[in-house]
Amino acid sequence: MGKQKYYETAKPQETAVLVAVPGYKQTDEQTNEYLDELAFLTETAGAVTMKRFVQKLDKPDRATFVGSGKLEEIKAYVKEHNVDMVIFDDDLTPSQVRNIERELQVKIVDRSLLILDIFALRAKTAQAHAQVEMAQYQYLLPRLTNLWTHLSKQKGGIGMKGPGETEIETDRRIVRDKISLLRERLEKFEKQNFEQRKSRAGMVRVALVGYTNVGKSTLMNLLSKSDVFAENKLFATVDATVRKVVLDNIPFLLSDTVGFIRKLPTKLIEAFKSTLDEIREADLLVHVVDVSHPSFEDHIAVVNNTLLDINSADKPVLLVFNKIDQYLEQREQELAEEAGINEDGHSNVRPSIDDLKATYMAKVHAPALFISATNRINIDELRAELQRRVAEIHFERYPNNV
Template sequence: MGKKQFYETAKPQETAVLVAVPGYRQSDEQTAEYLDELAFLTETAGAKSINRFVQKLDKPDSRTYVGSGKLDEIKAFVLEHNVDMVIFDDDLSPSQVRNIERELQVKIVDRSLLILDIFALRAKTAQAHAQVEMAQYQYLLPRLTNLWTHLSKQKGGIGMKGPGETEIETDRRIVRDKISLLRDRLEKFEKQNFEQRKSRAGIVRVALVGYTNVGKSTLMNLLSKSDVFAENKLFATVDATVRKVVLNNIPFLLSDTVGFIRKLPTKLIESFKSTLDEIREADLLVHVVDISHPSFEEHIDVVNNTLIDINAAEKPVLLVFNKIDQYLAQRELELQHEGADVRPSLDDLKETYMAKEHAPALFISAKDKLNIEELREELQRRVAEIHYERYPNNI
């Protein structure tokens, strides 16, 4: 008998190039950070980014997003390296997708589609699946509108115009019917959620909010002693998780919610209404920030602006700077490079502008369990205030 032959059955990892068109006012450092985030999104979705293309313009080209010279440059690289897709750090119009696709002959993905894909991967519950599917169909509808008209123009009207128009109307109707069915399904979920929230009426509710990948799920696990999925990937959690926590004999409900991100698709925010209701109906928001990230201040602004968008900006907020273990290690290296013989500490952090500007603010490491007791004490104090205001006879 001859030797057994083994065949590779695993699909090879898809490759991608990333494209950004920053304005002239945007610094190179900021552009690099934004592309790092896009690369992380790409990795989270399961692909590997192998190159980046940047073109500074007052505004993106209305036809092809980048100028013709840059598009030729991207095309040459895509052909030479057999790249699977090109990912853009902005939303593209249907006509831009069509024009770019025609030139490059590979899959074209914009920022919204990439984020929707990650949400589809991460959704665990029936409700989350329905929410993501709804957002995907809403994203698809205007793009379907242009598909068949494009083909009829390209092929000429003979033998194409009639069927093309019939096809597009059929596609539109199918997608609209799907959206209608999903909307009905989500309304049923919403009624169930409303009943659940009604049954929890009276108990203090606290919601963890923050930019994606700041460590909310790790903190949730610490505070509630539960097992919520936590991973160093963007959008590890897309379903709202609610746990009962008791601190010093006072119970409250703690919810871990979907992370926010720069340019979060509007349709996704609309679809995740019930998940975001956990934030809207909370008595206290714990805003978790990754202090080790170079753009943490911008992340704070993104979260604050998203809270405004979902009508939750007036809630009382406790700001918690997480990952101080990484921040202090980075700061120590910087000081060594400057020739200073000192080690930064938690006390040093408490004296910084961050602590004073965002007071009250706490500094913790959920991973290393640093300063968690101070967080528990502050949470207990805040929850007790709300609880005794609600139930004065319990004092």
């Protein structure tokens, strides 16, 4: 009997370099944080980051986004290490993609395309697939003239999911027809969703909102005792999930929604209109924040600005700081490190939870809760506050039920 042969069937992991062009006002610390997020996006999409390139400019170069010297530096590295793609932390114009690609001879991915790619990976329902596909076609439409030649050389991978992979010969007319068909399909989904929401009319509705990867799905599972997909990756949840929850004999509907992110593509917000309706029609928003993240205050601002964009900034909000277990670990480490260093009297140690609580209660004029969904810390306090807020809305709506 001959020796059995085995063949490698797994695709090799794609490699990428990251490029950022911050303005001179942006600090190095901010640039590193933004590149960390881009690296996390890249990892979520399934690639590995090899190197980061940064060039501070007043404004990006109109032709190639980076200067000619930096482009040569990137080109040399890409060639030497056989890198598959270059990912930019901003959106590129069609001409910039064409010029950079001609010079580097590899796949060029901008921030919007990367995020769209992750949404394509994460979409589970027919509606989410249609939403992502429409956003992809809207992204590709102005880029058709220079993208198809480029895509025809590619064998799948990041930026190639959905329309890009199968529609090499597509022209603008066909893409516009596709967008029209998808819009019609999404309108049907929207009508179905509207009917579902109408059938739930009267019940208090609470929506979990927040930056991506702050633990909303874990919290959803905890409060509703359901099994919603939760993972330590960006955009683990793309579809809105709605569950009925009962606290102290008062029922309400709790929805987990797509996470927001810095520079979220506008086309994606438009395509996910019906999913975001869960936020628009909610009676109460639970804004979940990853307090252990060094830029959590920036994340709060991004969420608040996105809520403003979708006309939901005036809703009552319960601010919930999650992952306090990680925050406290980091603080202990900072205290230990500071003990051995005597510098000019300035402390780099993050504030205590009590100090944070006092600060945010003064800011929002309401209780700010500090929890750990994973370790179930202060969950009873959250349930009690949620029950109190829901009961207020419920009895205002049904005064005879008191």
